[in-house]
Amino acid sequence: MIDTKxxxxxxxxxxxxxxxxxxxxxxxxxxKSDYVRLQVLKTILAVTFGCVFLLTIIAVxxxxxxxxxALVLNYKKIGKQILGIYLLLIAVYVGIVxxxxxxxxxxxxxxxxxxxKALGKLKKMEETEERRREMEEDEREDFEV
Amino acid sequence: xxxLFEIRAKxxxxxxxxxxxxxxxxxxxxxxxxxxxxxxxxxxxxxxSKSVIVLVLSLFSAFLPSSLMVLVVIAYMVLQILGLSALMxxxxxxxxxxxxxxxxxxxxxxxxxxxxVPVLRTLGFPYVMPLSMGLFGNLLTIVPTSCGxxxxxxxxxxxxxxxxxxxxxxxxxxxxxxxxVINSLLKNPAxxxxxxxxxxxxxxxxxxxxLNMDYSFEISIGVGTGVMIVGHIIGALKYDMGVGIFSVIxxxxxxxxxxxxxxxxxxxxxxxxAEHVQFEDDxxxxxxxxxxxxxxxxxxKPVKKVVTRNVRRSxxxxxxxxxIFETMDSKFLESTTxxxxxxxxxxxxxxxxxxxxxxxxxxxxKxxxKxxEKSIVKxxxKxVAAPAAKQVTEDxxxxxxxxxxx
Numbered sequence: 418m419i420d421t422k423x424x425x426x427x428x429x430x431x432x433x434x435x436x437x438x439x440x441x442x443x444x445x446x447x448x449k450s451d452y453v454r455l456q457v458l459k460t461i462l463a464v465t466f467g468c469v470f471l472l473t474i475i476a477v478x479x480x481x482x483x484x485x486x487a488l489v490l491n492y493k494k495i496g497k498q499i500l501g502i503y504l505l506l507i508a509v510y511v512g513i514v515x516x517x518x519x520x521x522x523x524x525x526x527x528x529x530x531x532x533x534k535a536l537g538k539l540k541k542m543e544e545t546e547e548r549r550r551e552m553e554e555d556e557r558e559d560f561e562v
Numbered sequence: 563x564x565x566l567f568e569i570r571a572k573x574x575x576x577x578x579x580x581x582x583x584x585x586x587x588x589x590x591x592x593x594x595x596x597x598x599x600x601x602x603x604x605x606x607x608x609x610x611s612k613s614v615i616v617l618v619l620s621l622f623s624a625f626l627p628s629s630l631m632v633l634v635v636i637a638y639m640v641l642q643i644l645g646l647s648a649l650m651x652x653x654x655x656x657x658x659x660x661x662x663x664x665x666x667x668x669x670x671x672x673x674x675x676x677x678x679v680p681v682l683r684t685l686g687f688p689y690v691m692p693l694s695m696g697l698f699g700n701l702l703t704i705v706p707t708s709c710g711x712x713x714x715x716x717x718x719x720x721x722x723x724x725x726x727x728x729x730x731x732x733x734x735x736x737x738x739x740x741x742x743v744i745n746s747l748l749k750n751p752a753x754x755x756x757x758x759x760x761x762x763x764x765x766x767x768x769x770x771x772x773l774n775m776d777y778s779f780e781i782s783i784g785v786g787t788g789v790m791i792v793g794h795i796i797g798a799l800k801y802d803m804g805v806g807i808f809s810v811i812x813x814x815x816x817x818x819x820x821x822x823x824x825x826x827x828x829x830x831x832x833x834x835x836a837e838h839v840q841f842e843d844d845x846x847x848x849x850x851x852x853x854x855x856x857x858x859x860x861x862x863k864p865v866k867k868v869v870t871r872n873v874r875r876s877x878x879x880x881x882x883x884x885x886i887f888e889t890m891d892s893k894f895l896e897s898t899t900x901x902x903x904x905x906x907x908x909x910x911x912x913x914x915x916x917x918x919x920x921x922x923x924x925x926x927x928k929x930x931x932k933x934x935e936k937s938i939v940k941x942x943x944k945x946v947a948a949p950a951a952k953q954v955t956e957d958x959x960x961x962x963x964x965x966x967x968x
Contacts, residue, residue, distance in 0.1 A: 463664075463667055464664070467664045470659050470660045470663065473656060474660075477653075477737070477740065478741060480737060481737065
């Protein structure tokens with residue numbers, strides 16, 4: 418006989434594992450601070466690459482001007498401006514990432530705790546079933562004796 | 563209305579049954595349309611322009627996650643443009659990488675939105691995206707939607723500059739066309755206005771649909787459509803938006819109807835049967851409004867079972883069969899919800915089939931001789947208006963009891 422309650426629980430667990438579960442379980446390998454730091458590192462790397470690509474496009478766009486004025490340009494001032502914009506971008510992105518990924522991690526822990534509770538429930542169901550089966554077998558043996 | 567609910571139940575059933583196949587086919591169609599659209603604009607690579615290659619790439623992308631799907635589309639576009647101009651191909655590649663590094667890496671789940679915006683715009687239903695993103699997504703969807711708008715305008719500008727690009731190919735100054743394209747792209751008020759309107763629509767739809775009031779989903783679609791039309795009218799008064807006001811109104815209305823249909827298939831609520839309950843625990847006093855989801859089970863046709871048997875049946879067997887069928891019928895009548903009926907059907911029918919004797923009718927006029935047929939018409943389940951199966955969300959993922967309410 419199919420236990421519908423158990424089947425429903427197992428289906429929900431399987432759906433969770435298939436979707437958010439993978440990411441949540443992967444996230445649970447880290448402490449919150451470690452996870453957020455990892456994301457900050459990734460973001461700094463991505464923003465750095467983004468800035469390099471952006472600078473390339475701007476440099477090509479202004480290439481004629483740069484070639485003409487190559488000898489008279491104030492490279493120190495330009496460098497400072499670029500560095501300032503870069504640091505500002507990094508600060509903004511790091512702020513957003515710290516807040517965003519902290520919330521994401523907290524939500525993920527909530528879902529995981531529900532998942533583990535459901536797993537415990539499932540385990541209890543199976544233990545009860547096992548016990549019932551053993552009792553039935555004992556009764557049958559007693560009857561045969 | 564009942565007919566609509568029945569169609570919805572059928573569609574939901576089909577979707578639940580063939581979930582993977584439907585999603586794969588939709589992704590395949592999306593990539594196929596996108597690649598064909600790119601091919602129609604920039605067919606500069608003979609190998610990549612072959613229909614077989616387009617089909618194979620679409621099929622391959624259909625099995626990839628949406629972020630990788632976008633990567634395939636970008637790679638195809640860059641390689642096609644490479645046939646025309648290496649500088650332009652590198653520029654497009656760099657712009658896409660910038661979009662990814664600054665924005666898209668934070669919303670990998672919504673990668674398909676970047677592709678869907680230009681495709682829907684080409685198909686004539688561009689406003690489906692902001693409305694559906696606000697309705698089914700979250701505020702982060704503003705990022706991929708805006709990137710989609712950028713991608714659309716980038717393709718449109720490159721296409722518009724094709725003649726110049728081809729002329730410049732042989733000239734001495736390839737930088738000129740590069741600067742033209744960048745200028746047209748960055749100094750394009752229509753693009754910024756469209757991005758702004760889409761972002762406002764997503765915000766408006768998102769916040770209204772979360773309000774604690776009846777028909778919040780429907781109202782959010784209506785208000786979102788209004789904001790879209792007004793935004794475009796104001797934009798068109800000041801800038802050249804590239805679309806007529808009349809077409810904006812028509813497209814917005816069609817898009818809102820499409821989104822309403824999606825929403826009807828996704829979630830239908832019965833506000834007339836809403837429950838208002840109040841209770842308290844040690845820490846809080848709760849005011850709860852529970853709105854039941856609507857679902858009508860599709861009517862199942864009565865199954866006519868024809869059983870032939872040439873063995874005479876005893877009176878005892880007949881009595882036993884009557885008893886079993888009476889028990890089953892009373893259980894069906896006691897069932898109130900669709901889920902229970904389904905459970906009963908699944909659980910009881912095989913058991914009944916195993917235990918019940920095959921129905922045979924004893925002939926009265928001619929007691930022996932030929933095998934006799936009897937038809938038994940047995941209804942399996944009647945259509946019942948029942949609360950719907952719940953969409954699984956993170957909050958109620960493992961709760962058994964609250965499957966029927968918003």
